[in-house]
Amino acid sequence: MSKVGLIIAREYSSRVKKKSFILMTILGPILMVGFIFGALYLGQQDEEKIKILVHDDTFAITQFINYEKENPNQLTVYDTSGKKNYDDAILDFKKSENYDLLVYLPENIIKTKNSTGIIQYKKPPTAKSLTYITNVINKAIEKSTLQFYNIPKEDYDKLKSNVQFRTIDIKTAEENNNMAKSAIGLLFGVIIYLFIFMYGVQVMKAVIEEKSNRIIEVLVSAVKPFELMMGKIIGIMLVGLTQFTIWVALCSLSITILSVVAFPDMMEAANQAEMMQSNIGNEVTMDNEFADIVFRQINWPLMIGLFLFYFVGGYLLYGSLMAAIGSAVDSETDTQQFMIPLSAPLAFAYIIAINIIGNPHGSTAFWCSEIPFTSPVVMLVRVAIGGEGMVWQVLLSMFLLIITFITTTWIASKIYRVGILMYGKKASYKELLKWIRFKD
Amino acid sequence: MENPLIFEAKEIVKNYSNHVALNKVSIRIPKNSIFGLLGPNGAGKTSLIRIINQITAPDSGELLLDGEKLSRKHIKDIGYLPEERGLYKKMKVGEQSLYLAQLKGMNKKEANSKLRSWFEKFEIEGWWNNTIEDLSKGMAQKIQFITTVVHEPKLLILDEPFSGFDPINTNLVKNEILNLKKKGTTIILSTHNMNSVEEICDNIALIDKSNKILEGSVNKIKEEYSEKIWEITYKGNAVSFANSIWGGWELLKQEQGINNTIKTKIKLSPKLNLNDFIKGIIDNVEIIELNKVNPTMNDIFIKAVNKSNELEPKLDE
Numbered sequence: 001m002s003k004v005g006l007i008i009a010r011e012y013s014s015r016v017k018k019k020s021f022i023l024m025t026i027l028g029p030i031l032m033v034g035f036i037f038g039a040l041y042l043g044q045q046d047e048e049k050i051k052i053l054v055h056d057d058t059f060a061i062t063q064f065i066n067y068e069k070e071n072p073n074q075l076t077v078y079d080t081s082g083k084k085n086y087d088d089a090i091l092d093f094k095k096s097e098n099y100d101l102l103v104y105l106p107e108n109i110i111k112t113k114n115s116t117g118i119i120q121y122k123k124p125p126t127a128k129s130l131t132y133i134t135n136v137i138n139k140a141i142e143k144s145t146l147q148f149y150n151i152p153k154e155d156y157d158k159l160k161s162n163v164q165f166r167t168i169d170i171k172t173a174e175e176n177n178n179m180a181k182s183a184i185g186l187l188f189g190v191i192i193y194l195f196i197f198m199y200g201v202q203v204m205k206a207v208i209e210e211k212s213n214r215i216i217e218v219l220v221s222a223v224k225p226f227e228l229m230m231g232k233i234i235g236i237m238l239v240g241l242t243q244f245t246i247w248v249a250l251c252s253l254s255i256t257i258l259s260v261v262a263f264p265d266m267m268e269a270a271n272q273a274e275m276m277q278s279n280i281g282n283e284v285t286m287d288n289e290f291a292d293i294v295f296r297q298i299n300w301p302l303m304i305g306l307f308l309f310y311f312v313g314g315y316l317l318y319g320s321l322m323a324a325i326g327s328a329v330d331s332e333t334d335t336q337q338f339m340i341p342l343s344a345p346l347a348f349a350y351i352i353a354i355n356i357i358g359n360p361h362g363s364t365a366f367w368c369s370e371i372p373f374t375s376p377v378v379m380l381v382r383v384a385i386g387g388e389g390m391v392w393q394v395l396l397s398m399f400l401l402i403i404t405f406i407t408t409t410w411i412a413s414k415i416y417r418v419g420i421l422m423y424g425k426k427a428s429y430k431e432l433l434k435w436i437r438f439k440d
Numbered sequence: 441m442e443n444p445l446i447f448e449a450k451e452i453v454k455n456y457s458n459h460v461a462l463n464k465v466s467i468r469i470p471k472n473s474i475f476g477l478l479g480p481n482g483a484g485k486t487s488l489i490r491i492i493n494q495i496t497a498p499d500s501g502e503l504l505l506d507g508e509k510l511s512r513k514h515i516k517d518i519g520y521l522p523e524e525r526g527l528y529k530k531m532k533v534g535e536q537s538l539y540l541a542q543l544k545g546m547n548k549k550e551a552n553s554k555l556r557s558w559f560e561k562f563e564i565e566g567w568w569n570n571t572i573e574d575l576s577k578g579m580a581q582k583i584q585f586i587t588t589v590v591h592e593p594k595l596l597i598l599d600e601p602f603s604g605f606d607p608i609n610t611n612l613v614k615n616e617i618l619n620l621k622k623k624g625t626t627i628i629l630s631t632h633n634m635n636s637v638e639e640i641c642d643n644i645a646l647i648d649k650s651n652k653i654l655e656g657s658v659n660k661i662k663e664e665y666s667e668k669i670w671e672i673t674y675k676g677n678a679v680s681f682a683n684s685i686w687g688g689w690e691l692l693k694q695e696q697g698i699n700n701t702i703k704t705k706i707k708l709s710p711k712l713n714l715n716d717f718i719k720g721i722i723d724n725v726e727i728i729e730l731n732k733v734n735p736t737m738n739d740i741f742i743k744a745v746n747k748s749n750e751l752e753p754k755l756d757e
Contacts, residue, residue, distance in 0.1 A: 006542050013529060215527035218587075221493040221520040222543040224512075421495070423524075434457065439497075 003223045004231045011206065011235025016242060025243050028252035037258050049074055050129050053099040055089040056081040057107040064140035075136065084252065093120065101125060103137065110145050182357040184298050185384025188307055189353040189377045191244075195311055196376060197346055199240040200318040204335065205233055207326030207420070216420045225417035230409075233319050237312065244311065278296060298384065306383055306394070313401040314376030317408050318342060324412035327419030328427040328435075349374035353381045360385045370397045372404035411436060445504075446471040446626045447492070447595055452501035454487050461496070463650040469595075469628065469643070474621055476641035476658070477630040477707035478737075480745060483647045485630050486523070491596055492628070493520050506594065516545035519528040519593035523600045523630070525584050527572045534568035537587050542648035544591040553588065556584045562612070577604055585613060589620060596620065599630045614640065634738040644737075646744055653748045658737070666738045668708035673701050676725030688712035701728055 015021055054077055056062040062079045078099060080089045086104060093102040104118040117137070119125070125133070207229075210216045219228055314350055325338040352374060356365035360382050369379040375397045383390060418435040419427065427435075447469040454462040462751045469475045479485050492503065494512065503510035503519060528536050529615070534555070541551035562582050564676045572580050581604045589596060598617070602610045617627055620641060629641060637644060637658070644661065646654035654661065669692070674681060681702070682691065689712055693705040704723045708717060735743075 003543055006539065010539055209528075213529060214522070214524045215528060216521065217495070217522040217524065218540065219543065220495050221518070221522075222515055222540070222545075336506075438457075 007231025074390035185381035204322035204326035310376035476644035479647035
């Protein structure tokens, strides 16, 4: 094995054997998938059963409420209309454990549009159940109003308009859903940001370790500083790629298993989404949209491929500079002044990535996805959202990234070869510039 | 000179941005010898060692190893134990010894068997699966020594090899160094420990303020620096001893010895030789013991450095 190969192998195997790596690699995707599905699951479970006591002064609405309930178990209605006056109903509500809410429908509620009913509670209702009750009652009021004015339901339905728009890409004939796509893009953005930063810092720490435990002098008597630095950077990069690969594998596996076992509906939704392609007239519900995006609209191989490229590129850019920082200091506590100019653009890229979602093809989005210090994070979000003329932009940004990481690696190696043998001297930026110009 | 040269540095110059580290330094190291590289702190020893190890390159000058121009392929022929040393704290002893040996160009199988036999020799086979963290400083030093010599280099550079060892282990390492020499290795020993220089070095070079100020075999240098100083123990009257000979000598020290003897240290002037001195005193006192006092390397070191410091202002004038 070549010497660089030996160094790569050591850096790689000493890291993947660590308990923390194994734990993160296995727990990471489980936590991520568990979190997403947990949220979905809890969302489904949220159909609480509500018992309401209705005091209906119009005597006309309550009878329709029961017809309008979508799910009969969810809502139980107790009607006090005609039996008691409102004050007695209030007393009943206060005394009894049977009711969750007291709904008061005043007499003028049918004749006056936009009048206000009153819901009294002991425990505040959730927004979801309040929306549900309001819907049901509004529909009941609608029905009783039709009856009051003696308007046939069919006539009313003819009058009523309920138009919604779907936006469809004329070339691909696919529905566009920027928000959901950007959410996926942002997820990639977050992961690439974390990966570049995490593994970049690992390079820095590894360099500081070798310098501070003084093994460095023995090492550079056997290999060139450049070989040592590259071996370290590549070894740690392979650790990152390993982790990502396992994450992708575990995520797809657990999504598949969970979809089949715990969420058969969702798979159906995916199939429906497929059918929908040829049958545009069907109504699409919220759940279907999510499944549609996850299973159809995101080009996973492309996203994963780009992730790998931009991770490698961004990591080499930042990792090489962090290696240079590690070589210039004696201990981790001295890294502060050099770390800020490196962590700032990365954090900035992340903020930009969130902000361009509204305008993914504006000039901010364009430039930040081309400038190599921000492009790995920003470009992933833009590609996930998709759009016209992205191909040349992606290629250009890749090209710029490659040029830049070659340059930073070259600069870093110049600083590194001097820095690793300098002790007890606090390096300034001026000093680093001087090191770059040193001859061997 | 006695043996052919294993290493030669010719007129090595190394400048750093604000100072000269080495000013036309030349050294010649004969094969199969132990070469002491001496000098005060900051004299330029480490710079020279780093150049020999090809960690840095000289600005000018020539380096030859075994007659060939020094290049990367000679890395496997050189072993280096730096003064500031360390190992990976969390890596297992065996694993990192193998790693370092492979970096020096050994293949894994060969490195493994050689390391095992060294571990046996130092009676530390049980440490193979420990991490350095688990070991004491002295234990770690042993591992470090082994990793330096395991690839059987032609030229071994040891920078303060005895620091951190207790007397027992110092002796163990010293014997190992002599063993290696017996097997044909040439050793550069950079140290402040002048006793060990006297004990084991064949040749030395003394570097001070970027310049080589002294080079040669230990015996020759000692001769050069030797003065006519003798230790004489006698029985008899101190006054008659002092009055035996007038002039030409100096009493450096006088003290009461055991059994009514008197111990003295005298320095003879160039004009007076020992025979004439003895003739003078022999009738007055009974000589019990007579010893030549040779200069220690420590004396020579201090003298040479002081001399070069005295020369310096004169050069400025």
